[in-house]
Amino acid sequence: MGYKSGCLGHLGHKLEFVLIEPPFFSETNLISPRLHLPIQSSWKDGRRHPSHFSLEEEPNRSVMVILVGPPGSGKSTFCEAVITASRRPWVRVCQDIINNGKAGTKVQSLKAVADALNEGKSVFIDRCNLEKGQRADFMKLCRSQTDIHAVVLDLPAKVCISRCVNRTGHEGNLQGGRAAAVVNKMLQNKEAPNLNEGFYRITFCQNDMDVKEAIKMYSELGPSDKLSSGEFGQKSKKENVQPSIMKFFKKSAREENSQKEKEGNNSSANDSRNQFPTLAFPSISTSDFQFDLDKASDIIVESAQDFLKRVDNVRLALVDLSDKSRILSLVREKAGKKGIDSNRFMTFVGDITQLYSKGGLRCTVIANAANWRLRPGGGGVNAAIFKAAGEVLEVATKERAGTINPGSSVAVPLPSTSPLYQREGVTHVIHILGPNMNPQRPNYLEDDYTKGCKILRDAYSSLFESFASVACLERNKKQKLVELKERAGGESKSKEKREEVKSRNWGSWALALYNTAMDPEKHKDGLLEISDNLIVLNDLYPKAKKHVLVLSRLNGLDCLEDAKREHLPMLRSLHSAGVKWVNKFLSEDSSLYFRLGYHSVPSMRQLHIHVISQDFDSPSLKNKKHWNSFTTAFFRDSVDVMDEIEEHGSAKITDEKLLEMELRCHRCKSAHPNIPKLKSHIAKCRASFPPHLLQNNRLLSASNNDTLEQIS
DNA sequence: GTTCTAGAAC
């Protein structure tokens, strides 16, 4: 680990200190689903799910101290003084040095804070934090077992300025003459912390004496101590500066948490987190099939983590009946260690057939630990689900499949007449069969865990993939329903609307490709290939080393949304032309990788495939929209588009909101605070591409044997 | 789609 830690003797106590320093914040460490917390407002609520509270595990309460003060107010000195004298494990997160000793970003700080809190450490947030908005993101990271404090270093501006002017070697490089201007400007926008923001305690320090007292107070705050709540030391209320320290007993923590647990379960029906498609699943193979719990829990956590990295706006919940469940606690522990966002992957104690009615957990899809015949009975989850869903599930299952192999799954839409649908809101049951280590049951693996683990991995990956496609279908259905309602609501109005949508207003700049396609001879310069039905040209502003457009010449086929079954021959020829150029480029530089695809909502009129190398090494790639248009689901691989149109008559168009997503490396999925940082990362990232891209020839490379075959 | 620029963030 790249942080320093150690022990110092202090009054006979063991003292631990932790100073964050590079290379702890290397880019690879930024791979953390938890980063969604500050970025994705939809998971604002950072509390752990009620089912995550367990009496034995409850750690001492940690404290998040947000320091508030301009440069020169002595924030760093404050932290260091407390950390060297305290018995509590503290982490100081200082944005000025977080990036390999240099100034870093807020996202990096947020990540460091989240990590420290996850480890049960207390945190000093050493940045100015003068405005409410600057504090808010950090406060969102807080979980229920952490108290948020503010220490306001409210010293006279001239004191701060003179300290800045006189200091040398400041971490944030703010020193000398320009400091005065910066401090004054910052103080103009100062918003004093308020308890309403969510602080448990706020300590104001008006002078050096106050600061000393506050340092003493925090230094003496032992691991299980708790300061009293409220505002202290504001203006001249000196009597409150030295607050009483009360012992915080574990017992009271337990009581509080069990209370929270109750409240959580009752109110979670309206919980905003319930709006995401959620898959509830039992642990596969670990009960009747006697699969090793430790191995199984590893596989569950890894599979879930991998899935959640790739798919947004979904949740997974591992469910077991008993709160003493060994598999639940193993998974909880391992998921915690990996820093998986517990709002997206949770463990839940309850009956999988009554999650909503009894537990308040809305799960649109549940998994069934099925038998190979896909028949009811046998006891356990399988019997319970078939019983709760009624006969209609048996019928619906039979329509889909007769039997199932270990390691695979079968998704069955649940008829709306099923009680499970009506009462619990379950739209699909996914049957899944895992490996069997029980000699009494079919397909006994004779303790071959190499095979067993592979099958279990396959089973979970098949389950999660089924869930993803089900969730996607449901989402589209809802959208269509809304559209239908709108149309029924006002035929004349909606007619106009549709016309408007259909004849989308393309700006003059958006017609360049259309004009070229209609009259290529006029725009011959720079065209790589012209035929009767298509044109290939270099993108005027290439976003990678190689970036060409394969343009349809069909008038009226403006964008992906317009592409229907009758256009399939055109789509196939565009694709083949693209693959041909990929092969040419690969023969010139075999180190490249390529993708061929469409933008869900293009900026330029006239249907075109982007053929783009995956280095994204280009000065024309300048902003978030550029990046996300090629690396999120906004980019629709040509192979998928052809499959979808063949199967459903049209291709899925993804939401333009994807373009606003955080910046993630397209290979290792690490998050980055801005485009320059992202670009320097991707210049060196050599992680393998996500598994999804390695399938179905979505990614073309010199080593891809099928590349050549695709031309024919 | 790009360019320009105000202002947010540091």
Next chain:
DNA sequence: GTTCTAGAAC
């Protein structure tokens, strides 16, 4: 002070 983003204009 500088760096970076996001929105307007084209």
